[in-house]
Structures are given as C-alpha cells and as structure tokens.
Amino acid sequence: xxxxxxxPATLVQPVxxxxxxxxxxxxxxxxxxxxxxxxxxxxxxxLFYSVGxxxxxxxVPQNLSASRPQDRQFILSSKKLLLSDSxxxxxxxxNQGYSPLHFGNGTRLTVT
Amino acid sequence: xxxxxxxxxxxxxxxxxxxxxNCDYTNSMFDYFLWYKKYPAEGPTFLISISSIKDKxxxxxFTVFLxxxxxxxxxxxxxxxxxxxxxxxxxxxxxxxxYIFGTGTRLKVLA
Numbered sequence: 001x002x003x004x005x006x007x008p009a010t011l012v013q014p015v016x017x018x019x020x021x022x023x024x025x026x027x028x029x030x031x032x033x034x035x036x037x038x039x040x041x042x043x044x045x046x047l048f049y050s051v052g053x054x055x056x057x058x059x060v061p062q063n064l065s066a067s068r069p070q071d072r073q074f075i076l077s078s079k080k081l082l083l084s085d086s087x088x089x090x091x092x093x094x095n096q097g098y099s100p101l102h103f104g105n106g107t108r109l110t111v112t
Numbered sequence: 113x114x115x116x117x118x119x120x121x122x123x124x125x126x127x128x129x130x131x132x133x134n135c136d137y138t139n140s141m142f143d144y145f146l147w148y149k150k151y152p153a154e155g156p157t158f159l160i161s162i163s164s165i166k167d168k169x170x171x172x173x174f175t176v177f178l179x180x181x182x183x184x185x186x187x188x189x190x191x192x193x194x195x196x197x198x199x200x201x202x203x204x205x206x207x208x209x210x211y212i213f214g215t216g217t218r219l220k221v222l223a
Contacts, residue, residue, distance in 0.1 A: 006155075032209055043118075043215035044156070044201060051209060059210070090155050098144045098163060101203075101211055103155030 002027035006091045006104030013111055019064075019078040021107050023091030026072065031093040033074040034101060035066055038088040050074060086111045115139045116204050118214035127223050131189040135202035135214055138183065142204040142212075147176060147187045150199045150216070159200075160187070192221045 006023045013019060025031050035047040046059045048066035056066050063082060067075045074091055088108050092101040117136045125131045133147075143164040148156035162169040162176045162185075169176050175188045185202055199216045 034211075036213075044203075044213035046210060046212070049209050057209070092155075098161075098205075098207070100146055100158040100161055102158060103148075106153070106155050108153065 002093070002102065004091060004093055004102060004104040006107060008107060009105065010108045011110070013081050013109065015083055015111055016080050019076070019081050019085070019109070021076040021089055021091075021109075023074045023076075023104055024072055025074075025093045028072070028093070028095065030071060031095060033068060034092040034094075035074065035076050036090045036092060036103075038090065038106075040087070044090065048076070081111045083111050085109065114215075115142075116202060116212045116214040118200075118202060118217050120217050121215070122218040122220070124220045124222060125192045127194060127221055128191045131187075131192045131196065131219055131221065133187040133189075133200050133202075133217050133219065135185040135187075136183060137185065137204050139204070139206060139212075140183070141206035143207050144205050145176070145178060145185050146203045146211070147174070148201045148203065148213075149196075150201060156201055189219075192219075194221050194223050197221045 003026045033050045036044045050068045064078050090106045091104040094101045146161040147159045150156040160171050160174045160176050162178050177186045197220050199218050201213050201216045203211050203213045205211045
C-alpha cells in the first residue's frame with residue numbers, strides 16, 4: 001500500500017532563517033506531488049505541484065520554492081522565512097488521472 | 113477569486129441525525145469533485161468523490177450529490193456520529209493537476 005511521510009511535524013524558525021521541509025511517498029511510481037498550505041482559519045492553498053522529476057509548477061508568487069530531486073521525494077524550501085510564512089504545510093500525492101489527493105500529516109511552521 | 117466556496121463555517125448536528133454540508137463552485141469546467149475530512153493537526157483524509165457524469169455517489173454513511181446546473185455539491189452523513197466531528201473540505205478539479213479547495217466547514221456532532 002502507498003504511504004506518505006512528511007517531516008518534521010512541528011518547526012519554529014526565526015524570521016530570515018532558511019527552511020527545508022521534506023516529503024516522501026512509498027508504494028507508487030511517478031506520482032503527482034503537491035505542497036499545500038493552510039493558514040490559520042483558512043482553506044487549503046495550493047503552492048506547488050510536480051508531475052515528474054525536476055518538473056515544478058508554482059501557483060502563488062512567494063519566497064518559497066520546491067524541488068523534486070527523486071521520483072518520490074518532494075522538498076519545500078525557503079532561503080529567508082517571513083512571518084507570513086507561518087502555517088500548516090501539507091504534502092500530498094496522487095496517481096495519474098481522476099484520482100484523489102492523499103495527504104501527509106503536515107508540518108506546523110511557526111516563524112517568530 | 114474563490115472558485116470553490118463553503119459558505120457555512122460551522123454546523124452542529126445531533127448524534128443520529130443527518131449532517132448536510134454544502135459547497136458551491138463557479139468554474140463550469142470542473143468535472144471531478146471530492147470531500148475530505150480533517151482533524152486538528154492532521155492532514156485531510158479523502159472521504160468520497162464524484163465525477164460530473166454522475167449526480168450521486170454513495171459510500172456507507174456518506175453520500176455526495178452534484179447539481180451541475182446550480183454548480184452545487186453537498187455531502188450527506190447519515191447517521192451522524194460524534195467521531196464525525198471535524199472540518200470538512202470540498203475540492204474540485206477541471207481534469208488538470210490543480211485541485212482547488214474550499215475554506216472548510218467545521219462539523220460538530222452532539223452526543
């Protein structure tokens with residue numbers, strides 16, 4: 001069966017520090033991978049998605065970036081965090097075609 | 113531009129009764145719709161989906177209804193249980209890679 005791992009679960013970082021969140025998927029090949037963010041009291045905002053290694057589509061202009069160095073690995077990064085980057089970050093995967101997204105357990109990021 | 117809207121931020125229902133969660137969308141190109149359930153500090157869990165060629169899909173206690181002419185989607189939970197208390201998100205896609213989510217409705221099932 002397929003599983004998705006996302007870490008760390010919680011993170012507190014000072015403004016201006018770098019960020020690296022990692023997500024890996026097991027049990028499937030060539031998944032579509034996603035990063036979403038849920039700000040406090042708000043819905044799920046699509047940040048990035050990837051349909052293959054090295055292929056990244058960005059949905060929202062921001063100081064975040066994503067990379068997919070391996071088929072089942074997706075990384076969310078920032079060189080300098082802003083206070084507004086605080087939120088709940090979720091990684092997700094899906095198979096090709098009309099299929100649901102499957103989410104990891106998320107990372108709670110607090111920028112202080 | 114909020115293409116998927118959940119206008120009720122919260123809903124309270126008595127245990128054993130029906131819970132009805134609503135979702136409206138504006139993009140007529142959406143052709144696949146999903147419902148997710150989310151507990152605090154966890155990722156959303158997929159519940160049920162429906163394609164635009166259907167108007168109803170059922171899975172156990174969960175039924176999703178789609179009214180394309182009204183651009184309206186609803187999730188019925190019967191009977192409601194205390195464990196159903198969570199935030200529910202609807203989502204839609206137009207056959208692309210982009211899945212657009214609503215802002216969520218917090219359901220509280222009262223024992």
